[in-house]
Amino acid sequence: MPTAASRPTTSKKTRVEPLWIGGRPRPAASGKTFETIDPATGDALAVVAEGGAEDIDAAAKAAAKAADGPWGKYSAGKRARVLFDAARLVRERLDALGRLEALDTGKPVAAARGEISYVADVLEYYAGAATKHFGETIPAGNPGLLFTLREPVGVCGLIVPWNFPAVIAAWKLGPALACGNSVVLKPAQETPLSALALARIFAEAGLPEGALNVVPGPGPGCGDALVAHPLVRKISFTGSTAVGREVMRGAASTMKRVTLELGGKSANVVFDDVEDLDHCVEKSLWSVYDNAGQDCCARSRAIVHKKVYDRFVERFAARARRIVLGPQFRKGVEMGPLISRKQLERVSGYVDIGREEGCELLCGGRAKGALGKGFFFRPAVLTGAKPGMRVFREEIFGPVVCIVPFSTEEEAVARANDSEYGLSGSVWTANAPRAMRMAKAVKTGNLSVNSSSSVYLEAPFGGFKSSGLGRELGMKALENYTETKTVFFSEK
Numbered sequence: 001m002p003t004a005a006s007r008p009t010t011s012k013k014t015r016v017e018p019l020w021i022g023g024r025p026r027p028a029a030s031g032k033t034f035e036t037i038d039p040a041t042g043d044a045l046a047v048v049a050e051g052g053a054e055d056i057d058a059a060a061k062a063a064a065k066a067a068d069g070p071w072g073k074y075s076a077g078k079r080a081r082v083l084f085d086a087a088r089l090v091r092e093r094l095d096a097l098g099r100l101e102a103l104d105t106g107k108p109v110a111a112a113r114g115e116i117s118y119v120a121d122v123l124e125y126y127a128g129a130a131t132k133h134f135g136e137t138i139p140a141g142n143p144g145l146l147f148t149l150r151e152p153v154g155v156c157g158l159i160v161p162w163n164f165p166a167v168i169a170a171w172k173l174g175p176a177l178a179c180g181n182s183v184v185l186k187p188a189q190e191t192p193l194s195a196l197a198l199a200r201i202f203a204e205a206g207l208p209e210g211a212l213n214v215v216p217g218p219g220p221g222c223g224d225a226l227v228a229h230p231l232v233r234k235i236s237f238t239g240s241t242a243v244g245r246e247v248m249r250g251a252a253s254t255m256k257r258v259t260l261e262l263g264g265k266s267a268n269v270v271f272d273d274v275e276d277l278d279h280c281v282e283k284s285l286w287s288v289y290d291n292a293g294q295d296c297c298a299r300s301r302a303i304v305h306k307k308v309y310d311r312f313v314e315r316f317a318a319r320a321r322r323i324v325l326g327p328q329f330r331k332g333v334e335m336g337p338l339i340s341r342k343q344l345e346r347v348s349g350y351v352d353i354g355r356e357e358g359c360e361l362l363c364g365g366r367a368k369g370a371l372g373k374g375f376f377f378r379p380a381v382l383t384g385a386k387p388g389m390r391v392f393r394e395e396i397f398g399p400v401v402c403i404v405p406f407s408t409e410e411e412a413v414a415r416a417n418d419s420e421y422g423l424s425g426s427v428w429t430a431n432a433p434r435a436m437r438m439a440k441a442v443k444t445g446n447l448s449v450n451s452s453s454s455v456y457l458e459a460p461f462g463g464f465k466s467s468g469l470g471r472e473l474g475m476k477a478l479e480n481y482t483e484t485k486t487v488f489f490s491e492k
């Protein structure tokens, strides 16, 4: 179970954040609530209605009704208008939404604000895309007119994690609504607040009731009910690979379409001809420590040519030790806490495993003193990892990097690809032909050369191997949310 303990609502005075179903707020059918926790203090932040199977059923029915009702009849242009208006409202409320997201996730407020601004960008992109995704006219073998239509899939279940709650919700809401689907969004129990705020914003932007429903709740009992629900035609899931497998199994019996954005253990390959080592170290450092390492694209395996290895490690560890940890609203803070006590235990546990396996810990570990009350973990650097070690193979999802040396390009490729995952990655070199060879050889969904970026709103994003199935973002994402219908008009 996540951070929050389930319990029946006892006090009538406690303000409870309700579910959002059929265009209005409502309590959970069970009357249960849970607390979301401020990760910087460990204190309760809000009490939220805890959705269960009965609420999922109500939300799926409301969504199906919306698809058959006014929402299903909106033209693409009218859907675009709703998305543009929602984006405008998000921008107008940037400060409040940024603060809310910072409190719920623990991330520095500047980062949270940036993410909310990006949510507006995503909604605008898909508002524009609503009128630009269409079928084709095909020269037919028989006399007549042969063409395809792109039609909405129907009710879509959107399941999101806690690391970028509003952003990942927007990645799914934007294309799903642009294509005319209705949705049931299940945020992670650790971070339900921005999703509930987005539901109200969409209602204000003119989205008809039932087109967007938000049901926070646990995975088992709420998320799995969404995956199993017969009215839901598609699941778009972002989360761990282990749960992704369960989602795929659960979706099979009703033949749902699935998109899975899962875990990663991405490689950061640094060649000895890298142009500016200091720049590379700074970017490499944030490519694993950004969002306190709770990033599916984290380059948590740095694979560095032996000629620059010592300098790279020394500069990386020195900078890691200087990273300023602190609560969301303190000036100058570079890194917030981990999301929960469970996550803190998990990350500390992995560092212990690494040491037991024979790695050397150069810096990092559980924060003490005033930060000890929250879930703070100082960025860690491990050296000496061997290919079979758990810290080098498993996704830790915290600020922990393994740095290992290599000698030849072939060895770098072999090490980079020696992973069940393939989500992101970087290659640092001044040699263009080598960069091209590496771009082809590394088995990953996204690769940057001399850069640590992973995600472009305009380009497909997703993973190879156990990192997932399908692609989000860009125009490609619209394919996830439409069915292709072929129509033939006979001339006779």
Ligand code: NAD
Residues within 6 Å of the ligand: 159, 160, 161, 162, 163, 164, 168, 186, 187, 188, 189, 217, 218, 219, 220, 222, 223, 224, 225, 227, 238, 239, 240, 241, 243, 244, 246, 247, 260, 261, 262, 263, 264, 295, 296, 297, 395, 397, 423, 463, 467, 468
């Ligand atoms: P998680 O898999 O534990 O949970 C993700 C979501 O699934 C939550 O909303 C959770 O309540 C729900 N869930 C849990 N069990 C379920 C079940 N049986 N059926 C249906 N839903 C269920 O992941 P998390 O801890 O919230 O997030 C961290 C993971 O997400 C990491 O592995 C990370 O790499 C991954 N992630 C991937 C991407 C990507 O785009 N590839 C982006 C962000 C995070």
